[in-house]
Amino acid sequence: xxxxxxxxxxxxxxxxxxxxxxxxxxxxxxxxxxxxxxxxxxxxxxxxxxxxxxxxxxxxxxxxxxxxxxxxxxxxxxxxxxxxxxxxxxxxxxxxxxxxxxxxxxxxxxxxxx
Numbered sequence: 885x886x887x888x889x890x891x892x893x894x895x896x897x898x899x900x901x902x903x904x905x906x907x908x909x910x911x912x913x914x915x916x917x918x919x920x921x922x923x924x925x926x927x928x929x930x931x932x933x934x935x936x937x938x939x940x941x942x943x944x945x946x947x948x949x950x951x952x953x954x955x956x957x958x959x960x961x962x963x964x965x966x967x968x969x970x971x972x973x974x975x976x977x978x979x980x981x982x983x984x985x986x987x988x989x990x991x992x993x994x995x996x997x998x
Contacts, residue, residue: 885970886954889977897981902937904984905949906977911957927962930954930976938986952980 886906890898912928922928934950954976963969982992 885973886977888970889974892974893978893981900937901981901984903947903949904934905951907951907953909953909955912955916953927958928955929958929962929972930980932980932983934984936984936986950984952977952984954980 886908890901890906912922912931914924916922916928916931917924917926920928920931931953932950933953935944935947954973959969959972959976963972979992
């Protein structure tokens, strides 16, 4: 589902996914909660781990890939059926890609991307 969500992106976005890989984890790690400012009893559906494109400087090279991880456990618990799960995965992938492009959660709320 994650690969399908990435493949469904418009080419102008897919082509700018620089040094980025995608993965699926069962649940978020404690450090993911801490880094994102999410309460330990909160729900974390995905995370972007890396350096956003606008913060990369001319010397950015030979770096390990940034990583977007989608958390299967909470998404499966929230989803009503397979179609709902696929839509939720698509939303999380796009949300985390926005962070790759340097867009904050506050800005995503401003543009009503939630």
